Amino acid sequence: MNVQTLCLGALTLGEASGYEIKKLFEDGPFAYFYHASYGSIYPALSMLLENELITMRQEEQDGRPDKKVYAITPKGSGVLGRKLKKAPAPDKIRSEAMLMFFLADHLDASHLDEVFEGYLEAYRDKLDYVNRPDDGEWPPHCQFVKGLGQAFYRTAIRYMEENRHLLFSSIDQGEKR
Amino acid sequence: MNVQTLCLGALTLGEASGYEIKKLFEDGPFAYFYHASYGSIYPALSMLLENELITMRQEEQDGRPDKKVYAITPKGSGVLGRKLKKAPAPDKIRSEAMLMFFLADHLDASHLDEVFEGYLEAYRDKLDYVNRPDDGEWPPHCQFVKGLGQAFYRTAIRYMEENRHLLFSSIDQGEKR
DNA sequence: ACCGGCATGTAACGGGTTACATGATTTT
DNA sequence: AAAATCATGTAACCCGTTACATGCCGGT
Numbered sequence: 001m002n003v004q005t006l007c008l009g010a011l012t013l014g015e016a017s018g019y020e021i022k023k024l025f026e027d028g029p030f031a032y033f034y035h036a037s038y039g040s041i042y043p044a045l046s047m048l049l050e051n052e053l054i055t056m057r058q059e060e061q062d063g064r065p066d067k068k069v070y071a072i073t074p075k076g077s078g079v080l081g082r083k084l085k086k087a088p089a090p091d092k093i094r095s096e097a098m099l100m101f102f103l104a105d106h107l108d109a110s111h112l113d114e115v116f117e118g119y120l121e122a123y124r125d126k127l128d129y130v131n132r133p134d135d136g137e138w139p140p141h142c143q144f145v146k147g148l149g150q151a152f153y154r155t156a157i158r159y160m161e162e163n164r165h166l167l168f169s170s171i172d173q174g175e176k177r
Numbered sequence: 178m179n180v181q182t183l184c185l186g187a188l189t190l191g192e193a194s195g196y197e198i199k200k201l202f203e204d205g206p207f208a209y210f211y212h213a214s215y216g217s218i219y220p221a222l223s224m225l226l227e228n229e230l231i232t233m234r235q236e237e238q239d240g241r242p243d244k245k246v247y248a249i250t251p252k253g254s255g256v257l258g259r260k261l262k263k264a265p266a267p268d269k270i271r272s273e274a275m276l277m278f279f280l281a282d283h284l285d286a287s288h289l290d291e292v293f294e295g296y297l298e299a300y301r302d303k304l305d306y307v308n309r310p311d312d313g314e315w316p317p318h319c320q321f322v323k324g325l326g327q328a329f330y331r332t333a334i335r336y337m338e339e340n341r342h343l344l345f346s347s348i349d350q351g352e353k354r
Numbered sequence: 355a356c357c358g359g360c361a362t363g364t365a366a367c368g369g370g371t372t373a374c375a376t377g378a379t380t381t382t
Numbered sequence: 383a384a385a386a387t388c389a390t391g392t393a394a395c396c397c398g399t400t401a402c403a404t405g406c407c408g409g410t
Contacts, residue, residue, distance in 0.1 A: 001273050002397070009280050019361055033275035040398050042363055063407055065361040077283075084284055088273035088292060090299070096178050096265035098210035098325075103186050104318035106254075107261050115265055122267070141281035144343035148275075148336050155332040159325050166321035179369070196389055217370050219391055240379060242389040 001083065003036050003044040008072060008080040011054060015071040018042050027129055029142065032149040045070055053079055105170050116167065120160050127153040178260065180217040181225055183207075185249060185257040188231060192248040195219050204306055206319065209326040222247055230256055282347050293344060297337050304330040 010021045010030070018041050024030045045068075048054045053076030059067040072080070097119045104112055130150050138146065187198045187207070195218050201207045222245075225231045230253030236244040249257070274296045281289055307327050315323065 001276070006276070009276060012280060012283065017361075018363090029279070030276075033270055033272040033279075035269050035271065037399055038361095038363080039365095039400070043398095046363090061360090063360095065406070067361070080280075081283055084277055084280060085288060087295070088277055091270065091272040091274065092212050093210055093268065093270050094212065095210040095268040097268065098322055099178070099183070099186060099207075100261055100265055102206070102210075102319055102322045103189060103257075103261060104321075105316065106189065106258055111262060118264070139282065140343040140346045141348075142279055144281075144340055145275055145279045147340060147343070148333065151332050151336045152329060155328050156325065159328045163321055163324060166317040166324070169317045171318075194389075195391090214371055215389095215391080216372070216393090220370095223391090238388090241387095242376095242378075244389070 001089065003040040004048055005080065005083050006030075006034060006036060007041060007044050007048060007070075008053060008076055008083075011070060011072040011076070012080065015057075015069050017067045017069055018045050019067070021045075029138070029146055029149075031129075032126065032152065033145070048076065052076075101167055104167055107171075109168070109171050112168070112171070116160070116164070120157065123153050123156045123160070127157065178266065180213050180221040182257065182260050183211060183213060184218060184221050184225060184247075185230060185253055185260075188247060188249040188253070189257065192234075192246050194244045194246055195222050196244070198222075206315070206323055206326075208306075209303065209329065210322070225253065229253075278344055281344055284348075286345070286348050289345070289348070293337070293341070297334065300330050300333045300337070304334065 007021055010016060010024055016024075018038070022036065022038055022041055025034055025036050045054065045056075049056050049070070052073060054070045054072050057069045057071070059069050061067055097115060100107060100112070100115050107115070127150065130146060130153065184198055187193060187201055190201075193201075195215070199213065199215055199218055202211055202213050222231065222233075226233050226247070229250060231247045231249050234246045234248070236246050238244060274292060277284060277289070277292050284292070304327065307323060307330065
């Protein structure tokens with residue numbers, strides 16, 4: 001499963017530009033379970049277009065650069081369907097922050113504090129974002145995914161607030177905060 | 178932050194072979210926040226050895242292949258310390274299972290069911306694993322990380338059990354189960 | 355005047371995974 | 383008899399990120 005499949009999946013939600021697809025992974029509902037950058041999305045869309053799995057329509061905008069709006073074709077739907085028939089690969093996570101917490105005894109207290117607060121803040125932001133009243137009103141199976149994201153965020157925030165002492169107890173010897 | 182840094186971090190927990198380091202990411206405490214394969218770990222260890230950030234000792238075993246036991250050097254500790262001074266990159270997650278749930282309306286019910294049960298089962302296994310009575314008795318900051326992993330697993334399991342219907346409601350039209 | 359957002363794209367580079375290669379021993 | 387565990391390693395390949403390149407508009 002690569003970014004091409006991902007774009008195909010994103011386009012089943014409706015037509016979109018590369019820029020808009022990127023935002024799905026930045027803020028949108030995909031944000032907590034997948035990532036992709038422009039450098040992978042744009043070439044993926046070109047490929048998909050070439051293979052007629054999607055179509056493109058140039059949209060003029062006033063005061064904005066032109067937009068290339070892509071839409072999935074029946075052929076694209078077929079390909080996506082076949083890719084989704086396989087068993088999913090196990091989740092892959094890489095959290096540098098967690099690694100830092102795990103190696104907290106090698107960090108000085110002030111830096112650990114910065115990392116901790118930054119990480120916690122990031123989770124609060126994500127939760128705020130996902131808690132906004134729904135714009136697009138999702139079908140139940142998308143709510144399932146969104147809800148799991150929320151549950152994760154809440155869990156992380158509560159846990160971090162309640163167990164902060166565990167992280168800092170190893171290296172508390174009278175430093176700031 | 179690459180696999181070299183990761184190996185250095187792993188070796189701060191005590192000396193270990195490449196094989197043992199791999200297991201830290203498979204079952205061990207690293208499992209829920211980082212991944213690495215042999216194809217990256219072994220070359221990383223070679224590099225670290227070459228740069229004298231770690232040392233190696235060949236250990237003979239009866240009825241087993243020889244083992245190369247690595248240990249971090251002071252130089253290695255220094256390098257690790259410097260890498261940990263930087264701000265952590267944001268978490269990167271890719272969950273094909275979640276993507277499938279998000280696109281559940283493109284899957285047939287039996288496959289969705291398989292994926293769902295498999296994913297839930299995987300979480301139960303991970304929770305069982307992490308719930309085992311501690312072998313190595315970790316310091317508090319490692320308990321913090323381990324505890325957050327447990328909290329995540331429990332959250333996922335409970336949520337999936339309680340919200341199964343959301344996922345299947347879109348495509349329920351009298352199929353098996 | 356400058357920054358952030360909108361909008362698309364490319365090229366080099368880095369990095370990790372997959373698959374292969376080998377082989378003994380223990381468990382099922 | 384087969385499969386899993388222990389144990390190390392290599393090479394080709396895939397793929398994605400980073401950084402660069404471009405440009406207009408609106409807000410501060």
